[in-house]
Amino acid sequence: MWNNSVKNIEDLPSLEVSDYIPIQRSYIIVLLVRRLLFFVIIGLVAVGTLISSIGNVIAIFSTLLLPLIALGVLLVAVVLFSYQSVRHQGYLLRDKDVSHQKGWINRTFTTVPFNRIQHVEVTQGLIERWFNLASLKIFTAGGNSSDLNIPGVKKEDAERIKSYLLKQVSSITHSSEEE
């Protein structure tokens, strides 16, 4: 039982954050498609205005120049952040818990023990389906602050992890009921 107190904290199994499995790089494209839809629409509007006033291109262009530069900077920022967010995201499975690392500037590493998982979900959006990716969602009780949402996992992997997690969760509940 757990009241067998641990005197030496150094002996506890330690979590090596560097061991995590990175998510699929192709998830960058999913993120970009999702986030750049806005830019595509703005771009189309801009091109449309330019074409419709063909005689006056230079005047229009000069008034649009500043907004276009701002848009360009925003575009670069979105691409950079998407790339970095995927590059720094990953997960880690151990015997008794699952962890998720995310964030480029603020880096968060969250661990949920199997015996605190309420349910597990695999979801797949339209764009994710093109790349055979899925999101793995791990729910705990209460508020949402401790729920894990791991995107950019291969569909098969996600399903496999899900069934593994569910098996672990149910085996824990069974063993505790027997006692």
Place this chain on the structure above:
Amino acid sequence: MSQIIPRQRQSPYAILVLTSRLLQSLVKQAGFIIIIILFGGKRSQDKGADAIFITIGLVVLSIIRGLIAYFRSYYSVQDDQFIVEKGLLRTSKVTIPLDRIQAVDFDQTPVHKLVNLVKVNITTAGSDGSEANIEAITLDKATALREVLLSQVASKNQDSSVGFAELSTIDQEPIITLSFLDILKVGFVENHINSALIIFAFLASLFGQIQDVGLLDKLRQYIPDASALAADITAIGAMVVVIAILSILISLVKTALLYFNLKLLRQKDSFRLSHGLLNTRQFTAKDSKIQVLGWERTWLQSAFNYSTMFLKQASSRSVSAKKRLSIPGCRERHIQAVAEDLDYQDSSSHLPWSLTSKYYIRYHLRNLIVFIILLLALGSFSPFAIYISIAAVLFGIYRGVGIIKRQRKLAYKIDEDHIQLKGGTFGHRYDVAKSYKVQAVSVVASLYQRRRGLANLVVSTAAGDIKIPMLERSLADKLRDQLLYYAEVSHQPWM
């Protein structure tokens, strides 16, 4: 399995409760339209008739809907499940497994009191918000239902051989009762800033109107050989006094209405809290369901040695704000008594508290200074530059003192039994959770923190997070491993 509570309707008097509730919501929804009809451009003799027609229409509609709601609602407990059915056209059937139920609370509005019924709210811990309620049943039935729902939970998790009847008879001396005088005292030490803001907004609009009417000019005439400035200062001074008195009064009335007849009872393995003058509420919190125990004290409350105690239970997002039992007007010994019952006392009181890193002050002061400088720079373009800079400096001093005070109070202790965190800025606050009830641990590090090898440790329970800021990264990792270990080797039910 057997039907523990057969499928049944609510008490017939529920029709009255349902009708009045539906009438209220109808008036709220249609209020705008009613105002337009009544104050529209019609001749005045028609308005009386309109008002009567509208009233009759709304009442009839509510009665019909109330009758439908009554005859189409059923509740039952069967096969270890609590079932609530509702609705005529869009029927809904909520089924909650008994072991998912976190709390069963009673509510009484004045209408409920008139017919002597209670509303029963059932909360679960699901993240999908599967809550259920029964609008109006008799107190006896409600009590019986609560005992079935909650004992079932207990018998599943641990063997409690106590029968329902026995449970209900254990009525002890209440841990806390607040007399009317106590409530007035508690109301007096409440945070008056909220009340003051309401009054301030009200008075500000009133002040505008007074100026429009020209009353201020008249006031100036009555003050002998005073400049306009003196009159303004008198007016502002009077306003401050009025606001102060009114906000204390409002706090008093609010506290009296909400916490009238407050009682915290200890029963076999749960706490029962009831209070309220117009709307009476009764909450039950089972020991095993309590995730976090906390208390806080504003500086005014510290002066009178009053604390507000919190018992936080697991709940889904939609009700999480309501799902903490807050008990104002607690003394040290009350908190001690509750902590003792819950086994939340400091088991390693001989060990010192750990402080957070000194970087806490540096980091927050640096951010504050950058913010103030930006504010000053932006403000210098404004015609009110002088006022903005005074306000910015005052704000900076206030926040700066706050940061230093908070750093001094921040202290934590983590052992195999509990996670404890002390904090507070001008007041004090304290939170304690059981180590094995932890359901997630996060280590969060910003760019600044990574450069200096620091991190925040966020310990999540089913009833909220406990955040320990600015630890050495290696220490945060070690504490994380430690807490995960306690949770992973535990077989105790945590919800």
